[in-house]
Amino acid sequence: MVRFENVGLRYGMGPEVLRDVTFGIPSHSFQFLTGPSGAGKTTLLRLMFLSLRPTRGLISLFGRDVAALGPDDVAALRRRIGIVFQDFRLLDHLTTYENVALPLRVQGREEATYRAEVTELLQWVGLGERIDVLPPVLSGGEKQRAAIARALISRPEILLADEPTGNVDPRLARRLLRLFVELHKSGTSVLIATHDIALMDQFDARRLVLSEGRLRIYD
Amino acid sequence: MTETYGFGPSDTDDGSERRDEDPAEGSPTAAAARARAPIVPGATVAGHALVAVVAIMTFLAGLTIGSVAAVRGLASEWTSEIARDTTIQIRPAAGLDVAAALAKATEVARQAPGVASARPLGASETAALLEPWLGAGLDLSNLPVPRIVAVTLAPDATATTIAELRAALAREVPAASLDDHRQWSARLTSTARTVVLIGLGVLALVGAATVLSVVFATRAAVAAARTIVEVLHFVGAHDSFIAAEFQRHFLSVGLKGGAIGGGAAMAMFFLLSTLPAWLRGGAPTDGSATLIGSATLDLRGYGGILGVIVLVALVTSVTSRITVYRTLRGINS
Numbered sequence: 001m002v003r004f005e006n007v008g009l010r011y012g013m014g015p016e017v018l019r020d021v022t023f024g025i026p027s028h029s030f031q032f033l034t035g036p037s038g039a040g041k042t043t044l045l046r047l048m049f050l051s052l053r054p055t056r057g058l059i060s061l062f063g064r065d066v067a068a069l070g071p072d073d074v075a076a077l078r079r080r081i082g083i084v085f086q087d088f089r090l091l092d093h094l095t096t097y098e099n100v101a102l103p104l105r106v107q108g109r110e111e112a113t114y115r116a117e118v119t120e121l122l123q124w125v126g127l128g129e130r131i132d133v134l135p136p137v138l139s140g141g142e143k144q145r146a147a148i149a150r151a152l153i154s155r156p157e158i159l160l161a162d163e164p165t166g167n168v169d170p171r172l173a174r175r176l177l178r179l180f181v182e183l184h185k186s187g188t189s190v191l192i193a194t195h196d197i198a199l200m201d202q203f204d205a206r207r208l209v210l211s212e213g214r215l216r217i218y219d
Numbered sequence: 220m221t222e223t224y225g226f227g228p229s230d231t232d233d234g235s236e237r238r239d240e241d242p243a244e245g246s247p248t249a250a251a252a253r254a255r256a257p258i259v260p261g262a263t264v265a266g267h268a269l270v271a272v273v274a275i276m277t278f279l280a281g282l283t284i285g286s287v288a289a290v291r292g293l294a295s296e297w298t299s300e301i302a303r304d305t306t307i308q309i310r311p312a313a314g315l316d317v318a319a320a321l322a323k324a325t326e327v328a329r330q331a332p333g334v335a336s337a338r339p340l341g342a343s344e345t346a347a348l349l350e351p352w353l354g355a356g357l358d359l360s361n362l363p364v365p366r367i368v369a370v371t372l373a374p375d376a377t378a379t380t381i382a383e384l385r386a387a388l389a390r391e392v393p394a395a396s397l398d399d400h401r402q403w404s405a406r407l408t409s410t411a412r413t414v415v416l417i418g419l420g421v422l423a424l425v426g427a428a429t430v431l432s433v434v435f436a437t438r439a440a441v442a443a444a445r446t447i448v449e450v451l452h453f454v455g456a457h458d459s460f461i462a463a464e465f466q467r468h469f470l471s472v473g474l475k476g477g478a479i480g481g482g483a484a485m486a487m488f489f490l491l492s493t494l495p496a497w498l499r500g501g502a503p504t505d506g507s508a509t510l511i512g513s514a515t516l517d518l519r520g521y522g523g524i525l526g527v528i529v530l531v532a533l534v535t536s537v538t539s540r541i542t543v544y545r546t547l548r549g550i551n552s
Contacts, residue, residue: 049453050551051453051550051551053551071457071458071547071551072457072458074551075455075456075457075458076455078452078453078454078455079455083453085453089446089449089450089453091258091446091447091450093256093260094256094258095256098255098256102258102450102451102454103454103455105258106451106454106455106456106457106460107455108460111255150454154454154455
Protein backbone atom coordinates (compact mmCIF):
# COMPACT_ATOMS: atom_id res chain seq x y z
CA MET A 1 0.00 0.00 0.00
CA VAL A 2 3.04 2.27 0.36
CA ARG A 3 5.88 2.09 -2.15
CA PHE A 4 9.13 4.12 -2.15
CA GLU A 5 11.52 3.81 -5.10
CA ASN A 6 14.93 5.49 -5.04
CA VAL A 7 13.52 8.33 -2.99
CA GLY A 8 15.88 11.16 -2.14
CA LEU A 9 15.20 14.29 -0.15
CA ARG A 10 17.13 17.41 0.68
CA TYR A 11 15.98 20.50 2.54
CA GLY A 12 16.73 23.56 0.42
CA MET A 13 20.31 23.49 -0.82
CA GLY A 14 21.49 21.27 2.07
CA PRO A 15 22.85 17.73 1.85
CA GLU A 16 20.53 14.83 1.09
CA VAL A 17 18.76 13.72 4.27
CA LEU A 18 17.46 10.58 2.57
CA ARG A 19 19.29 8.76 -0.23
CA ASP A 20 17.97 6.11 -2.57
CA VAL A 21 15.37 4.89 -0.12
CA THR A 22 13.47 1.92 -1.53
CA PHE A 23 10.93 -0.12 0.42
CA GLY A 24 7.29 -1.10 0.55
CA ILE A 25 4.67 -1.50 3.26
CA PRO A 26 2.25 -4.33 2.48
CA SER A 27 -1.29 -4.57 3.83
CA HIS A 28 -1.76 -6.09 7.32
CA SER A 29 1.94 -5.69 8.12
CA PHE A 30 3.77 -4.54 11.24
CA GLN A 31 7.16 -2.85 11.18
CA PHE A 32 9.47 -0.72 13.23
CA LEU A 33 11.35 2.18 11.69
CA THR A 34 14.50 2.80 13.67
CA GLY A 35 17.87 4.46 13.60
CA PRO A 36 19.81 7.02 15.60
CA SER A 37 18.38 10.44 16.34
CA GLY A 38 18.61 12.69 13.30
CA ALA A 39 18.79 9.75 10.90
CA GLY A 40 15.67 10.94 9.09
CA LYS A 41 12.87 8.88 10.70
CA THR A 42 10.52 11.82 11.06
CA THR A 43 11.37 13.00 7.55
CA LEU A 44 10.51 9.57 6.18
CA LEU A 45 7.19 9.62 8.07
CA ARG A 46 6.43 13.08 6.73
CA LEU A 47 7.01 11.80 3.20
CA MET A 48 4.62 8.95 3.92
CA PHE A 49 1.76 11.14 5.07
CA LEU A 50 2.29 13.71 2.34
CA SER A 51 3.59 16.54 4.46
CA LEU A 52 6.77 16.58 2.36
CA ARG A 53 7.41 15.90 -1.30
CA PRO A 54 10.58 14.03 -2.34
CA THR A 55 13.27 15.85 -4.31
CA ARG A 56 13.67 12.73 -6.42
CA GLY A 57 12.36 9.20 -6.73
CA LEU A 58 8.85 7.84 -6.75
CA ILE A 59 6.40 7.48 -3.89
CA SER A 60 3.11 5.76 -4.42
CA LEU A 61 0.37 5.57 -1.81
CA PHE A 62 -2.52 3.15 -2.24
CA GLY A 63 -1.45 2.75 -5.86
CA ARG A 64 -1.31 6.46 -6.65
CA ASP A 65 1.77 8.49 -7.56
CA VAL A 66 1.95 11.26 -4.95
CA ALA A 67 3.59 13.67 -7.41
CA ALA A 68 0.34 13.78 -9.37
CA LEU A 69 -2.01 14.51 -6.46
CA GLY A 70 -4.13 17.66 -6.14
CA PRO A 71 -5.01 19.21 -2.73
CA ASP A 72 -8.35 17.38 -2.55
CA ASP A 73 -6.70 14.03 -3.41
CA VAL A 74 -4.23 14.65 -0.59
CA ALA A 75 -7.08 15.15 1.88
CA ALA A 76 -8.81 11.99 0.64
CA LEU A 77 -5.61 9.90 0.99
CA ARG A 78 -4.86 11.33 4.44
CA ARG A 79 -8.18 9.98 5.66
CA ARG A 80 -6.85 6.50 4.94
CA ILE A 81 -3.71 7.15 7.03
CA GLY A 82 -3.65 7.54 10.80
CA ILE A 83 -0.77 9.57 12.18
CA VAL A 84 0.44 9.88 15.79
CA PHE A 85 2.78 12.81 16.21
CA GLN A 86 5.70 12.76 18.58
CA ASP A 87 4.38 15.96 20.17
CA PHE A 88 0.73 14.72 20.03
CA ARG A 89 -0.63 17.89 18.38
CA LEU A 90 -3.84 17.87 20.36
CA LEU A 91 -5.83 21.11 20.18
CA ASP A 92 -5.79 22.61 23.66
CA HIS A 93 -9.19 24.28 23.42
CA LEU A 94 -11.01 21.06 22.55
CA THR A 95 -11.83 18.29 25.03
CA THR A 96 -10.37 14.79 24.70
CA TYR A 97 -13.65 13.73 23.11
CA GLU A 98 -13.64 16.63 20.62
CA ASN A 99 -9.98 16.07 19.74
CA VAL A 100 -10.57 12.40 19.02
CA ALA A 101 -13.73 13.18 17.04
CA LEU A 102 -11.97 15.82 14.90
CA PRO A 103 -11.17 13.57 11.89
CA LEU A 104 -14.86 12.64 11.66
CA ARG A 105 -15.98 16.22 12.17
CA VAL A 106 -13.84 17.48 9.28
CA GLN A 107 -15.48 14.87 7.08
CA GLY A 108 -18.70 16.78 7.68
CA ARG A 109 -20.36 14.05 9.74
CA GLU A 110 -23.08 14.96 12.23
CA GLU A 111 -22.10 14.48 15.86
CA ALA A 112 -25.02 12.14 16.53
CA THR A 113 -23.62 9.68 13.98
CA TYR A 114 -20.25 9.27 15.70
CA ARG A 115 -20.76 9.99 19.40
CA ALA A 116 -21.06 6.35 20.42
CA GLU A 117 -18.09 5.36 18.23
CA VAL A 118 -15.78 7.99 19.76
CA THR A 119 -16.86 7.17 23.30
CA GLU A 120 -16.27 3.47 22.70
CA LEU A 121 -12.78 4.09 21.33
CA LEU A 122 -11.95 6.32 24.30
CA GLN A 123 -13.04 3.48 26.61
CA TRP A 124 -10.84 1.13 24.61
CA VAL A 125 -7.70 3.21 25.11
CA GLY A 126 -8.62 3.73 28.77
CA LEU A 127 -9.64 7.37 28.58
CA GLY A 128 -13.30 6.76 29.39
CA GLU A 129 -13.11 8.98 32.44
CA ARG A 130 -11.18 11.74 30.72
CA ILE A 131 -13.71 12.44 27.97
CA ASP A 132 -14.50 16.04 28.94
CA VAL A 133 -11.01 17.04 30.01
CA LEU A 134 -8.92 19.56 28.09
CA PRO A 135 -5.45 18.33 26.97
CA PRO A 136 -3.41 20.59 29.30
CA VAL A 137 -4.90 18.65 32.22
CA LEU A 138 -3.99 15.23 30.77
CA SER A 139 -0.80 13.39 31.75
CA GLY A 140 1.80 12.59 29.08
CA GLY A 141 0.54 9.04 28.75
CA GLU A 142 -3.07 10.15 28.49
CA LYS A 143 -2.18 12.67 25.77
CA GLN A 144 -0.35 9.90 23.95
CA ARG A 145 -3.42 7.67 24.05
CA ALA A 146 -5.71 10.52 23.01
CA ALA A 147 -3.41 11.15 20.03
CA ILE A 148 -3.52 7.43 19.17
CA ALA A 149 -7.31 7.38 19.47
CA ARG A 150 -7.54 10.38 17.12
CA ALA A 151 -5.38 8.53 14.61
CA LEU A 152 -7.60 5.44 14.83
CA ILE A 153 -11.08 6.94 14.88
CA SER A 154 -11.50 7.11 11.12
CA ARG A 155 -10.39 3.44 10.82
CA PRO A 156 -7.25 4.09 8.76
CA GLU A 157 -5.71 1.38 6.61
CA ILE A 158 -2.25 2.29 7.86
CA LEU A 159 -1.11 3.77 11.16
CA LEU A 160 2.11 5.78 11.39
CA ALA A 161 3.38 6.53 14.89
CA ASP A 162 6.37 8.79 15.56
CA GLU A 163 8.14 7.84 18.83
CA PRO A 164 4.85 6.84 20.47
CA THR A 165 6.71 5.66 23.57
CA GLY A 166 9.16 8.52 23.73
CA ASN A 167 7.38 10.33 26.56
CA VAL A 168 6.22 7.43 28.72
CA ASP A 169 7.71 5.03 31.22
CA PRO A 170 8.63 1.46 30.12
CA ARG A 171 5.49 -0.06 31.62
CA LEU A 172 3.19 2.24 29.68
CA ALA A 173 5.37 1.73 26.60
CA ARG A 174 4.63 -2.01 26.81
CA ARG A 175 0.91 -1.34 27.10
CA LEU A 176 0.98 0.98 24.10
CA LEU A 177 2.87 -1.62 22.09
CA ARG A 178 0.20 -4.15 22.96
CA LEU A 179 -2.39 -1.71 21.69
CA PHE A 180 -0.58 -1.41 18.36
CA VAL A 181 -0.26 -5.19 18.07
CA GLU A 182 -4.00 -5.60 18.66
CA LEU A 183 -4.62 -3.02 15.99
CA HIS A 184 -2.34 -4.88 13.59
CA LYS A 185 -4.23 -8.11 14.30
CA SER A 186 -7.48 -6.37 13.43
CA GLY A 187 -6.09 -5.69 9.94
CA THR A 188 -4.37 -2.31 10.04
CA SER A 189 -0.81 -1.89 8.80
CA VAL A 190 1.34 -0.37 11.51
CA LEU A 191 4.64 1.48 11.28
CA ILE A 192 6.24 2.62 14.52
CA ALA A 193 9.21 4.97 14.38
CA THR A 194 11.31 4.51 17.51
CA HIS A 195 14.87 4.36 18.74
CA ASP A 196 13.81 2.31 21.78
CA ILE A 197 15.56 -1.04 21.25
CA ALA A 198 13.97 -2.56 24.36
CA LEU A 199 10.56 -1.88 22.87
CA MET A 200 11.45 -3.53 19.55
CA ASP A 201 12.79 -6.58 21.36
CA GLN A 202 9.34 -7.20 22.83
CA PHE A 203 7.68 -7.89 19.51
CA ASP A 204 9.20 -9.75 16.65
CA ALA A 205 8.58 -7.66 13.56
CA ARG A 206 10.23 -6.37 10.45
CA ARG A 207 12.75 -3.57 11.09
CA LEU A 208 13.53 -0.72 8.74
CA VAL A 209 16.81 0.82 9.87
CA LEU A 210 17.78 4.30 8.75
CA SER A 211 21.38 5.32 9.02
CA GLU A 212 23.05 8.30 7.40
CA GLY A 213 20.15 8.73 5.05
CA ARG A 214 20.13 5.13 3.79
CA LEU A 215 17.60 2.46 4.63
CA ARG A 216 18.29 -1.19 5.37
CA ILE A 217 15.57 -3.75 5.92
CA TYR A 218 15.75 -6.67 8.36
CA ASP A 219 12.84 -9.01 7.79
CA MET B 220 -13.33 -2.60 20.12
CA THR B 221 -15.08 -3.42 23.33
CA GLU B 222 -12.20 -4.18 25.66
CA THR B 223 -9.82 -1.75 27.24
CA TYR B 224 -6.37 -3.00 26.49
CA GLY B 225 -4.67 -2.72 29.78
CA PHE B 226 -5.34 0.96 30.30
CA GLY B 227 -6.78 2.09 33.56
CA PRO B 228 -8.11 5.57 34.18
CA SER B 229 -4.59 6.62 35.08
CA ASP B 230 -1.29 5.42 33.67
CA THR B 231 0.46 6.00 36.94
CA ASP B 232 -1.32 3.14 38.66
CA ASP B 233 0.74 0.07 39.42
CA GLY B 234 -1.63 -2.61 38.13
CA SER B 235 -0.07 -2.80 34.70
CA GLU B 236 -1.98 -5.91 33.75
CA ARG B 237 -5.26 -4.71 35.12
CA ARG B 238 -8.23 -4.25 32.84
CA ASP B 239 -10.90 -1.70 33.46
CA GLU B 240 -13.60 -3.14 35.69
CA ASP B 241 -16.25 -0.87 34.35
CA PRO B 242 -15.76 0.24 30.77
CA ALA B 243 -19.00 2.26 30.95
CA GLU B 244 -17.47 4.69 33.39
CA GLY B 245 -17.35 8.26 32.11
CA SER B 246 -20.82 8.47 30.74
CA PRO B 247 -21.08 8.73 26.95
CA THR B 248 -23.63 11.51 27.33
CA ALA B 249 -21.18 13.66 29.26
CA ALA B 250 -19.65 14.84 26.02
CA ALA B 251 -23.01 15.98 24.75
CA ALA B 252 -23.47 18.15 27.81
CA ARG B 253 -20.88 20.60 26.53
CA ALA B 254 -21.89 22.46 23.40
CA ARG B 255 -19.70 21.55 20.45
CA ALA B 256 -16.70 23.87 20.71
CA PRO B 257 -15.77 25.82 17.58
CA ILE B 258 -12.71 24.44 15.82
CA VAL B 259 -11.16 27.91 15.78
CA PRO B 260 -11.17 29.07 19.42
CA GLY B 261 -13.04 32.28 20.18
CA ALA B 262 -11.08 33.70 23.10
CA THR B 263 -7.37 33.94 22.38
CA VAL B 264 -4.93 36.76 23.10
CA ALA B 265 -4.41 37.32 19.37
CA GLY B 266 -8.20 37.28 18.91
CA HIS B 267 -8.76 39.96 21.54
CA ALA B 268 -5.96 42.08 20.08
CA LEU B 269 -7.54 41.76 16.65
CA VAL B 270 -10.95 42.86 17.96
CA ALA B 271 -9.25 45.89 19.57
CA VAL B 272 -7.37 46.81 16.37
CA VAL B 273 -10.50 46.43 14.25
CA ALA B 274 -12.57 48.46 16.74
CA ILE B 275 -10.05 51.31 16.95
CA MET B 276 -9.49 51.53 13.20
CA THR B 277 -13.22 51.37 12.48
CA PHE B 278 -13.77 54.13 15.04
CA LEU B 279 -11.15 56.36 13.38
CA ALA B 280 -12.46 55.63 9.88
CA GLY B 281 -16.01 56.26 11.15
CA LEU B 282 -14.97 59.61 12.63
CA THR B 283 -13.30 60.62 9.37
CA ILE B 284 -16.19 59.55 7.20
CA GLY B 285 -18.65 61.29 9.53
CA SER B 286 -16.59 64.48 9.61
CA VAL B 287 -16.30 64.59 5.83
CA ALA B 288 -20.03 63.99 5.45
CA ALA B 289 -20.83 66.69 8.02
CA VAL B 290 -18.47 69.24 6.41
CA ARG B 291 -19.94 68.47 3.04
CA GLY B 292 -23.48 68.93 4.31
CA LEU B 293 -22.50 72.14 6.07
CA ALA B 294 -20.79 73.54 3.00
CA SER B 295 -23.74 72.89 0.73
CA GLU B 296 -26.05 74.40 3.36
CA TRP B 297 -23.93 77.56 3.58
CA THR B 298 -23.69 78.04 -0.14
CA SER B 299 -27.36 77.39 -0.86
CA GLU B 300 -28.50 79.68 1.96
CA ILE B 301 -26.18 82.46 0.97
CA ALA B 302 -27.09 82.12 -2.68
CA ARG B 303 -30.76 82.45 -1.79
CA ASP B 304 -30.29 85.62 0.26
CA THR B 305 -29.75 88.91 -1.53
CA THR B 306 -30.02 92.50 -0.36
CA ILE B 307 -31.10 95.75 -1.98
CA GLN B 308 -29.24 98.78 -0.74
CA ILE B 309 -30.61 102.31 -0.90
CA ARG B 310 -27.78 104.78 -0.57
CA PRO B 311 -28.78 108.21 0.75
CA ALA B 312 -28.17 111.03 -1.67
CA ALA B 313 -29.03 114.67 -1.84
CA GLY B 314 -32.72 115.20 -2.63
CA LEU B 315 -33.60 111.52 -2.27
CA ASP B 316 -36.58 110.50 -0.13
CA VAL B 317 -34.95 107.39 1.36
CA ALA B 318 -38.18 106.11 2.93
CA ALA B 319 -40.10 106.36 -0.34
CA ALA B 320 -37.26 104.72 -2.28
CA LEU B 321 -37.15 101.93 0.31
CA ALA B 322 -40.88 101.31 -0.07
CA LYS B 323 -40.68 101.42 -3.85
CA ALA B 324 -37.72 99.01 -3.97
CA THR B 325 -39.55 96.59 -1.66
CA GLU B 326 -42.59 96.82 -3.93
CA VAL B 327 -40.49 96.14 -7.07
CA ALA B 328 -38.76 93.19 -5.43
CA ARG B 329 -42.03 91.65 -4.25
CA GLN B 330 -43.46 91.79 -7.75
CA ALA B 331 -40.38 90.35 -9.44
CA PRO B 332 -40.69 86.72 -10.51
CA GLY B 333 -38.72 84.18 -8.46
CA VAL B 334 -38.69 86.25 -5.29
CA ALA B 335 -40.11 84.55 -2.21
CA SER B 336 -40.11 87.54 0.10
CA ALA B 337 -38.78 91.06 0.45
CA ARG B 338 -38.66 92.90 3.74
CA PRO B 339 -37.26 96.38 4.45
CA LEU B 340 -35.11 96.47 7.54
CA GLY B 341 -36.56 99.01 10.02
CA ALA B 342 -34.56 101.81 11.59
CA SER B 343 -33.98 99.86 14.77
CA GLU B 344 -32.79 96.78 12.89
CA THR B 345 -30.37 98.91 10.86
CA ALA B 346 -29.13 100.44 14.10
CA ALA B 347 -28.65 96.95 15.51
CA LEU B 348 -26.52 96.03 12.50
CA LEU B 349 -24.32 99.08 13.06
CA GLU B 350 -24.19 98.78 16.83
CA PRO B 351 -20.91 96.85 16.97
CA TRP B 352 -19.17 99.70 15.17
CA LEU B 353 -21.05 102.82 16.27
CA GLY B 354 -22.35 101.90 19.71
CA ALA B 355 -25.86 101.76 21.16
CA GLY B 356 -28.48 104.51 21.26
CA LEU B 357 -27.86 105.65 17.74
CA ASP B 358 -30.14 108.15 16.02
CA LEU B 359 -30.00 107.16 12.38
CA SER B 360 -31.82 110.22 11.18
CA ASN B 361 -28.66 112.26 11.78
CA LEU B 362 -26.46 109.99 9.66
CA PRO B 363 -26.43 109.18 5.94
CA VAL B 364 -26.83 105.46 6.57
CA PRO B 365 -27.83 103.21 3.67
CA ARG B 366 -31.07 101.30 4.15
CA ILE B 367 -31.54 97.68 3.25
CA VAL B 368 -34.26 95.44 1.87
CA ALA B 369 -33.70 91.75 2.66
CA VAL B 370 -34.77 89.66 -0.34
CA THR B 371 -35.14 85.90 -0.22
CA LEU B 372 -35.34 84.09 -3.54
CA ALA B 373 -37.78 81.28 -4.13
CA PRO B 374 -36.27 77.80 -4.38
CA ASP B 375 -37.13 77.76 -8.10
CA ALA B 376 -35.19 80.99 -8.75
CA THR B 377 -32.78 80.77 -11.68
CA ALA B 378 -29.79 82.79 -12.78
CA THR B 379 -32.02 85.18 -14.72
CA THR B 380 -34.05 86.07 -11.62
CA ILE B 381 -31.24 88.25 -10.24
CA ALA B 382 -30.63 89.90 -13.62
CA GLU B 383 -34.33 90.70 -14.10
CA LEU B 384 -34.61 92.12 -10.59
CA ARG B 385 -31.52 94.24 -11.16
CA ALA B 386 -32.95 95.62 -14.42
CA ALA B 387 -36.33 96.38 -12.82
CA LEU B 388 -34.64 98.23 -9.93
CA ALA B 389 -32.50 100.25 -12.34
CA ARG B 390 -35.66 101.32 -14.13
CA GLU B 391 -37.85 102.11 -11.14
CA VAL B 392 -35.47 103.03 -8.28
CA PRO B 393 -32.17 104.33 -9.66
CA ALA B 394 -30.81 104.91 -6.15
CA ALA B 395 -31.03 101.20 -5.33
CA SER B 396 -28.32 98.61 -5.93
CA LEU B 397 -28.57 94.87 -5.70
CA ASP B 398 -25.96 92.84 -3.89
CA ASP B 399 -26.29 89.13 -4.64
CA HIS B 400 -23.35 87.92 -2.47
CA ARG B 401 -22.01 86.21 -5.54
CA GLN B 402 -18.47 86.97 -4.53
CA TRP B 403 -18.95 85.52 -1.04
CA SER B 404 -20.83 82.56 -2.30
CA ALA B 405 -18.09 81.71 -4.83
CA ARG B 406 -15.42 82.03 -2.16
CA LEU B 407 -17.34 79.89 0.32
CA THR B 408 -18.05 77.26 -2.31
CA SER B 409 -14.40 76.96 -3.21
CA THR B 410 -13.37 76.88 0.47
CA ALA B 411 -15.94 74.20 1.22
CA ARG B 412 -14.85 72.24 -1.82
CA THR B 413 -11.23 72.39 -0.65
CA VAL B 414 -12.19 71.26 2.85
CA VAL B 415 -14.18 68.35 1.41
CA LEU B 416 -11.27 67.39 -0.88
CA ILE B 417 -8.85 67.45 2.07
CA GLY B 418 -11.36 65.38 4.04
CA LEU B 419 -11.61 62.83 1.23
CA GLY B 420 -7.81 62.65 1.11
CA VAL B 421 -7.67 62.03 4.86
CA LEU B 422 -10.45 59.46 4.47
CA ALA B 423 -8.45 57.64 1.79
CA LEU B 424 -5.39 57.58 4.07
CA VAL B 425 -7.37 56.40 7.10
CA GLY B 426 -9.13 53.82 4.91
CA ALA B 427 -5.80 52.48 3.65
CA ALA B 428 -4.38 52.43 7.20
CA THR B 429 -7.51 50.60 8.42
CA VAL B 430 -7.32 47.96 5.70
CA LEU B 431 -3.56 47.46 6.17
CA SER B 432 -3.66 47.20 9.95
CA VAL B 433 -6.65 44.85 9.83
CA VAL B 434 -4.83 42.72 7.25
CA PHE B 435 -1.68 42.49 9.38
CA ALA B 436 -3.52 41.90 12.65
CA THR B 437 -5.59 39.14 10.99
CA ARG B 438 -2.46 37.52 9.58
CA ALA B 439 -0.89 37.57 13.04
CA ALA B 440 -4.00 35.98 14.54
CA VAL B 441 -4.05 33.24 11.88
CA ALA B 442 -0.30 32.66 12.40
CA ALA B 443 -0.98 32.21 16.13
CA ALA B 444 -3.48 29.50 15.19
CA ARG B 445 -1.10 27.72 12.82
CA THR B 446 -1.19 24.53 14.89
CA ILE B 447 -4.93 24.33 14.30
CA VAL B 448 -4.46 24.71 10.54
CA GLU B 449 -1.81 21.97 10.59
CA VAL B 450 -3.79 19.54 12.71
CA LEU B 451 -6.91 19.98 10.60
CA HIS B 452 -4.81 19.47 7.51
CA PHE B 453 -3.21 16.30 8.86
CA VAL B 454 -6.49 14.72 9.95
CA GLY B 455 -7.72 14.94 6.38
CA ALA B 456 -9.70 18.20 6.24
CA HIS B 457 -10.13 19.71 2.79
CA ASP B 458 -8.46 23.09 2.34
CA SER B 459 -11.87 24.63 1.70
CA PHE B 460 -13.18 23.27 5.03
CA ILE B 461 -10.26 24.79 6.96
CA ALA B 462 -10.56 28.11 5.12
CA ALA B 463 -14.31 28.22 5.76
CA GLU B 464 -13.85 27.57 9.49
CA PHE B 465 -11.35 30.40 9.78
CA GLN B 466 -13.32 32.72 7.54
CA ARG B 467 -16.47 32.24 9.61
CA HIS B 468 -14.59 32.89 12.82
CA PHE B 469 -12.82 35.98 11.53
CA LEU B 470 -15.98 37.39 9.97
CA SER B 471 -17.54 37.38 13.42
CA VAL B 472 -14.38 38.90 14.94
CA GLY B 473 -14.46 41.63 12.27
CA LEU B 474 -18.17 42.31 12.77
CA LYS B 475 -17.70 42.46 16.54
CA GLY B 476 -14.76 44.88 16.36
CA GLY B 477 -16.43 46.89 13.61
CA ALA B 478 -19.68 47.16 15.57
CA ILE B 479 -17.82 48.37 18.67
CA GLY B 480 -15.74 50.97 16.78
CA GLY B 481 -18.43 52.05 14.32
CA GLY B 482 -21.05 52.14 17.08
CA ALA B 483 -18.79 54.37 19.17
CA ALA B 484 -18.28 56.73 16.20
CA MET B 485 -22.04 56.90 15.57
CA ALA B 486 -22.72 57.50 19.27
CA MET B 487 -20.20 60.31 19.24
CA PHE B 488 -21.84 62.06 16.30
CA PHE B 489 -25.24 61.58 17.87
CA LEU B 490 -24.01 63.14 21.12
CA LEU B 491 -22.38 66.03 19.23
CA SER B 492 -25.63 66.77 17.47
CA THR B 493 -27.72 66.77 20.64
CA LEU B 494 -25.25 68.25 23.12
CA PRO B 495 -25.32 71.89 21.91
CA ALA B 496 -29.09 71.96 22.23
CA TRP B 497 -28.87 70.89 25.88
CA LEU B 498 -26.18 73.44 26.54
CA ARG B 499 -28.23 76.27 25.05
CA GLY B 500 -31.33 74.96 26.74
CA GLY B 501 -33.56 75.59 23.77
CA ALA B 502 -33.89 76.07 20.09
CA PRO B 503 -30.79 77.19 18.20
CA THR B 504 -31.08 80.92 17.62
CA ASP B 505 -27.64 82.43 17.34
CA GLY B 506 -24.85 82.01 14.82
CA SER B 507 -23.34 78.99 16.56
CA ALA B 508 -26.32 76.96 15.40
CA THR B 509 -25.19 77.45 11.82
CA LEU B 510 -21.82 75.98 12.68
CA ILE B 511 -22.39 73.36 15.36
CA GLY B 512 -26.10 72.67 15.10
CA SER B 513 -25.75 71.75 11.46
CA ALA B 514 -22.70 69.54 12.04
CA THR B 515 -24.98 66.58 12.60
CA LEU B 516 -24.69 63.46 10.54
CA ASP B 517 -27.33 62.80 7.94
CA LEU B 518 -28.44 59.29 7.00
CA ARG B 519 -25.73 59.12 4.37
CA GLY B 520 -23.09 59.74 7.03
CA TYR B 521 -24.47 56.97 9.25
CA GLY B 522 -24.70 54.77 6.15
CA GLY B 523 -21.03 55.50 5.44
CA ILE B 524 -20.04 54.34 8.92
CA LEU B 525 -22.15 51.20 8.49
CA GLY B 526 -20.35 50.67 5.20
CA VAL B 527 -17.00 50.91 6.99
CA ILE B 528 -18.12 48.25 9.49
CA VAL B 529 -19.15 45.88 6.68
CA LEU B 530 -15.96 46.60 4.71
CA VAL B 531 -13.73 45.96 7.73
CA ALA B 532 -15.52 42.69 8.53
CA LEU B 533 -15.13 41.55 4.92
CA VAL B 534 -11.44 42.53 4.84
CA THR B 535 -10.89 40.56 8.06
CA SER B 536 -12.61 37.43 6.81
CA VAL B 537 -11.12 37.49 3.30
CA THR B 538 -7.63 38.10 4.74
CA SER B 539 -8.02 35.13 7.08
CA ARG B 540 -9.05 32.98 4.12
CA ILE B 541 -6.06 34.06 2.02
CA THR B 542 -3.69 33.62 4.98
CA VAL B 543 -5.02 30.12 5.69
CA TYR B 544 -4.48 29.11 2.06
CA ARG B 545 -0.98 30.58 2.19
CA THR B 546 -0.26 28.66 5.42
CA LEU B 547 -1.53 25.45 3.80
CA ARG B 548 0.74 25.99 0.80
CA GLY B 549 3.63 26.48 3.28
CA ILE B 550 2.81 23.19 5.04
CA ASN B 551 2.71 21.32 1.73
CA SER B 552 5.86 22.78 0.26
